[in-house]
Amino acid sequence: MPENITITREGRVVLVTLNRPKQLNALNSALAREIIQELAPLDRDPSVGCFVLTGSEKAFAAGADIKEMSDKSYDEMAEIDFFAEWEIFAKFRTPKIAAVRGFALGGGCELAMMCDYIIASDTAKFGQPEIKLGVIAGIGGTQRMTKLIGRAKSMQLHLTGRMIDAAEALECGLVAQVIPDAEIMDHVMKEAATIAGYAKPVAQVAREAVNRAEELSLAEGLLWERRVFHSLFATHAQKEGMAAFVEKRAPNFRPD
Numbered sequence: 001m002p003e004n005i006t007i008t009r010e011g012r013v014v015l016v017t018l019n020r021p022k023q024l025n026a027l028n029s030a031l032a033r034e035i036i037q038e039l040a041p042l043d044r045d046p047s048v049g050c051f052v053l054t055g056s057e058k059a060f061a062a063g064a065d066i067k068e069m070s071d072k073s074y075d076e077m078a079e080i081d082f083f084a085e086w087e088i089f090a091k092f093r094t095p096k097i098a099a100v101r102g103f104a105l106g107g108g109c110e111l112a113m114m115c116d117y118i119i120a121s122d123t124a125k126f127g128q129p130e131i132k133l134g135v136i137a138g139i140g141g142t143q144r145m146t147k148l149i150g151r152a153k154s155m156q157l158h159l160t161g162r163m164i165d166a167a168e169a170l171e172c173g174l175v176a177q178v179i180p181d182a183e184i185m186d187h188v189m190k191e192a193a194t195i196a197g198y199a200k201p202v203a204q205v206a207r208e209a210v211n212r213a214e215e216l217s218l219a220e221g222l223l224w225e226r227r228v229f230h231s232l233f234a235t236h237a238q239k240e241g242m243a244a245f246v247e248k249r250a251p252n253f254r255p256d
């Protein structure tokens with residue numbers, strides 16, 4: 001049984017709750033291992049259509065666990081490639097939404113950005129304060145945040161370590177939507193159920209196509225998108241989705 005996360009399931013949606021509340025969900029190695037171990041089989045499970053990742057009311061996650069790292073040497077960090085396992089989480093193909101309440105700082109902000117998108121409660125606070133600890137972001141913050149919100153603001157946040165609130169995060173495009181704290185979990189779970197109701201292979205390529213925009217030139221990205229669009233005409237999802245529209249009925253994406 002995992003000790004640092006809880007996993008619950010509602011239909012096709014898997015809710016992952018970070019569960020180190022006393023440490024404000026600081027991300028230690030055990031938590032990272034549990035996330036990968038528990039979610040890897042669910043990622044491959046066709047009956048799972050969406051992950052939701054959340055924390056506590058006070059903190060999504062206040063960063064990587066500073067106490068675990070503080071005495072480490074360069075050799076130790078480099079030898080085990082500390083934080084490398086988080087890239088496995090980023091590469092899971094099941095759509096994933098971060099529901100952020102309270103602090104999402106350092107590795108917490110980076111974990112939220114590893115999800116496909118972030119929905120924030122009006123209590124959320126984001127930041128990359130690593131510079132205050134004498135380090136920089138190490139789980140993708142300098143890269144993902146810069147692509148998400150642009151160089152100027154990302155640079156400001158990484159150099160000053162200042163926190164931004166939910167309204168500022170929405171304004172700069174770090175989050176997709178802000179929801180009152182009392183309603184956020186209902187809202188996100190419903191949204192996740194909507195995504196999970198579609199055909200999983202299509203949702204998977206939809207997120208891959210959007211993510212390609214960060215990697216490819218416009219010409220390459222457009223061609224990749226069009227070829228994948230063509231290939232979806234080989235799927236049950238396209239036959240069923242379009243037939244259902246024409247026949248004025250709800251689609252059934254799972255024929256079993």
Ligand code: CAA
Pocket residue numbers: 022023024026027062063064065066067103105106107108110129130133136137138139141
């Ligand atoms: N690592 C380890 N423990 C942490 C932690 C972290 N990142 N953040 C909070 N905690 C612990 C505190 O040490 C404290 O534990 P004790 O009760 O045992 O002392 C407990 O959580 C509660 O924290 P506070 O008493 O500090 O709570 P607060 O409400 O006064 O302040 C806060 C909240 C502003 C978020 C403050 O806890 C804070 O600044 N935390 C650190 C934020 C940070 O620097 N994050 C970046 C970490 S480095 C990183 O993430 C690198 C990377 O790129 C991956």
